[in-house]
Each structure stands twice: as structure tokens, then as C-alpha cells.
Amino acid sequence: MFVTSLKKLGLLKFTNSFQLSILSILIISIALIFLASISLGSFNFSLKEIFNSSSSSLDRIVLLEIRIPRVLLSAFVGASLGLSGASLQGLFRNPLADPGLIGVSAGAALGASLIIVLGSGYLPDFIFGTLILPISAIIGASLVISLLYIFTQGFGYQGITYMLLVGIAVNAFASVGIGILTYISTDSELRGLTFWTMGSFGGASWQLILPALLIIIVTMFWMIPSSRKLDLLQLGEPEAYRLGVDVRKLKFKVIISSAITVGISVSLSGMIGFVGLVVPHLVRLLGGVNHSYLLPGSAFLGACLMMTADLLSRVLIQPAELPVGLITSAIGAPFFLWLIFRIRKT
Template sequence: MSKKTILGLSMRYVSNKQTTSLSIFFIILILTLIIAFSNGSFDFSFLSLLKGETNSLENTIFFEIRIPRVILACLVGTSLAISGACLQGLFRNPLADPGLIGVSAGAALGASIIIVFGSTIFSKFILSTFLLPLAACFGSGVVIFLLFLLTKGFGYQGITYMLLVGIAINAIASVGIGILTFISTESELRGLTFWTMGSFGGITWPLLIPAILIIITSLIFLMPMLRDLDILQLGESEASSLGVDVQRLKYRIIFTSAATVGASVALSGMIGFVGLVVPHLVRLIAGVNHSYVIIGSALIGSSLMVFADLLARTLIQPAELPVGLITSAIGSPFFLWLIFRINKV
């Protein structure tokens, strides 16, 4: 058998494995969505919902509370996982995460300011319903502006310098959140603590629809960059010699990831480990080709987030756990395993 034939069979095997993996990921997502739609404080029969055999109270709960909540969990999981996969590819760093460049911390600081001071300063603001997500998006935007300014257009001293700036921004934001926590009242502290741990409760269609548009538009914008991300793994100089505009690629991925993460954090709060864990899990199963990694990350990220939210709202009914606690409990053991695996390589 010739080398060309062996290579062709090998490539076909890899392609079939990736296609099979994505199909399994999709089935897992569908099953997770069905379970999440059917279970909660009120349990529904999914067949009864499809047949319309539910009363008005059940319809209200399902269409006005549960559907927006599950859709938001699905979108947030997708956006965090895809942003993590893209940033890991851009930085060529397996520990890269949407929170690493400070975007999540900036959004959290903006939202924390509103939680503590919003009721007194902005009580008559015409868009008071949207004040918290607007403040979170503004906070993430400020971080991106500072990152752009301090790294001189994301080009100064390379990617390592950008990561260090992101770490510094994270530290500054943490100080701000700590001060706000210290001066907050009991009720403000409760809201601040719960929001910084992540939650999908209280989401409504007017808040959800803008987030859907921002996140989906950003994800579509990311898709044409996947081939360039694969080439970038050879190194910046090699990628440039092969025709990749590395600087433009940095702009697009960082701004788009910031938009998706900012919109997600604005509505769900701080949720960790999804952007770090999911892309690695997909690479272990489906390979390193970014076309498969991105699609697989979207499917597994949304499944994981919907499942985490299901656990958060059903484990200790009628109370509710923060989603961030669930994702941290799932992701932290994997993170430790990843560190040990990297040290052995």
C-alpha cells in the first residue's frame, strides 16, 4: 500500500471521527434541552407541551420564564466556549480563557457599581430595566479600550505582554469589586454575591433579544477566521509568510470575543471554567482542527451550561444555587488534571 493511500485512509478516518463526535455532541444537546425544558419548580411532560395539553399557568411559566432562561443558558455556554477556543488558538496558550484578558472582570465591575449605587443615582433613568446589562457591556468595552491603548493596538511586545496587561486589569477590577462589597448594604451584598457567582434567573424576552442578536452576530463574524487560526498555530512569522494578516486577526478575535463575553456576563453574571474546559474536552475527542473545535465547543458549551442551570434550579428546590458554583465544581477537577498533563508533556 502506497504512502499516499495510507495518508488518504488516515485523513478519512480522522474526518469520520470528527463528524461522528459532532453528531454525538448534537444529540447530547437535544437531550439536555428536552430535560431542561421539562424539569424545574414545575415539571412538565414534554409531549403534553407539544400537544398543547397544558393550562394557562403552565404556559406562562414555560413561555415567559423557562424558555428564555434555557435559551440564555444555551447562548452563554456557546459564547463562552467559542470565545475560549478562539483565544486559546490566538494566544497558542492552553490556559487562555475569556476572563484572562480582563473582559469578564470589567463587565463584573460595571454591573457591581450599578448593584451598589444604581438604586440611588439612576432610579429615574429611562432605561433602568437595561441598566445592569448596559453597565456590564460598558465595563467590558472600557477594558478592551485600555487593552488596546496599553498594548498599542494589540501589537506591542507580542501576545505575552497582552496577557500580562489582562492579568493586571483583572486585579484592578477585583479591587474595585472588593471595595464595593465592603461598602454595600446587606441586600446589595446578597445581590452582588449572587450575581458574581452567575445566575440565569430573572431573564425576560426584552433583555434576551438584544443579547441573542449580539451573540449570534459575533459568532457568525468569527467563523471565517477558523482557517487563519489553524495556520497561526505555526507561529506569527510563519502565518504572515503564508498570507495571514496576523494583526487584523488579533483585532477581529479580541473584539468579537469581548462582545460575546460582555453580552453574556451582562445577563448571567460571572461564570467560570466553561471557556477553559470545553475547548480542551473537544480537542481531546474531535482533534485540533478549529472548524471542528469551534462547532464542538458550541455544542458542548451550551449542553454543559444548560445542564449546570438545571442542577442549579433543581438540587435544593425551592431555593436556587448560583450557576457559577456548579460550573466551578465541574471544571476545577478538569483544570487540575490539565495542569498535571501540561507538566508531563
């Protein structure tokens, strides 16, 4: 009923019923994995006890102040990376595109590293408090976006190649910057930096994640309605334009929304590789390539996979914790190779 009325409004015209069932299964999986993730870990709870309010206050504090924000953050970071990977792969018409590729993650990483290594010495804590790291990462990501904008003359008509080349240059520059920072850092800073570049959701607190989640949600709702335009773009830029798509506006939208979500994600959880690349491919393999299915599907599957990866990072070597970026890269890198192999064959 609900689906038919949405179809009549033209919202789901291009999503078939098989794809709708996959999306529904993904939503149910998100709920189940969420419940599993908040109850499992180095500190196990019985959710039933907590709901019956027969649990200790320590249990509640761990659940409400540590576990839930952490799991929520991992879900949203996964969704951001999946969604921006899918939209960038659509925009660049390249199955190997990923937020890391155009240098946005590197820009965010350089911004954050600067604060980790230099910030502690020069900036007193009271200036921004705990928000200084995310703000600095977002500034880094935004600087990269501005560079991209300048070099491609406003994400212009023929700008895609330039954008990828600028991305390569930015990535190289950022790794030099991070390299220098690593070299001059003290032992404790080095430790912070190293863990951060491997990715972790360990630092999540409500104060940090609430504004982030809000911005991510708004950006997603801004991006997902462009799915039809991304489909048309697959015919080529001139064809999309002839079908009524303002290609320049679409580029602007995809790049800006990716910068915002990826910038925030990187700042809060460090470098988490391959999710943006792998998730859209899995979603395509499951049910098809049209973006009205692919964009929400990638956000949902990204959330599922990231919560699972974070759960694994917490339970694999208890009571210690593996950096979650190691887990995603360990799974993602072989998948990437397989993908290149498959592309070469076809």
C-alpha cells in the first residue's frame, strides 16, 4: 500500500520490488546488528535486565554513555562512507572511485593530525575543547574541496580528470604532512596519531556525535533525491544535460555532501579505508545498479558492515581492542584486488 502510493508520487518509480525487499532486509539487519552491538563487548549486558530496570547503575552508564554513542557513531560513519562512495562512483562513472580518491579523506586527516601533534603544545584546552579535532578535520576537508573547485573551474563540464589528478596531488601532499608530523611528534603524540590513522570509534561521546549525526542525516536527505540524476549521468555528461540534468549543480552537490560527511567521519573515527569502495559494489551485486536503489542501499549496508566491524574490533582480542580500520582494510584490500581482476577480465 505504502509502496504503491510512493510509486504513484514518482518516488520509487525506478526501484523494482526485488530491490525494495533488499532495502527492507537491510533495515531489519541494521536494527538487529544494533541490538547485538550494544549488548556485546568487553562488558556484556542483558538488554532485558536494562529494560526491566533491574540492572546496576554502572551497567546503565556504560550502555548509555559509552556503548550506544559508539555504536551509533559507527553506524553513521559506515552509512556516510557507503553513501559517498556510491555517489562518487556514480559521479565519476568509475567503479574504483572512493572518498579517499579525490583527497577529501587525506585533507581531513592532515587537519586532524596537525591538532594531535601541534595543537596540544600551542592551543590551550579551553579554546575549543574536544571539538577542536573534528573542526580541524572539517577545515582540512573543506580546503581540499576548495582546491578542487578552483582547479576544475567550478567543477566544470570537463573537470573530472582534473579532479582525480588534484586528488592524487592532495593525497601525496597530505602524506608528506602527516609524515613530517609523525617525525616530529613525541612518543605519546605518536601513539595517538598511529591509533587515529588506523581508525577507532572508541572516543565517541554524546557531546561529540550529536552535532555530527545531525549534519550527516541532513546531508543524506539532501543527497539521496539526486539518485535519478546520477542514473542519467551514466549516459555521459552531454546526454545527461540533454535530459534536463544541470550537471554542474549535480557535481557540486555530490562533492560537497561527500566532503561534509567524510570530513566529519574521518575526524571522529580516524582513517577507515575501503568501506566507501566495497559497499556500493556489494549492493550492486545484490540487486542492481540504479541509484534510487544503490544510494540508500549503500548507506544501509555501510551501517551494517561498520557496526559489525566495530563489534569485531571490540570482541576479537578482549579485553584489548583492534583498530577498526585494520579490520575494514583487511577485508577491503583483497576485495579491491578481486575487483580489479574482474574489471580486467571484462
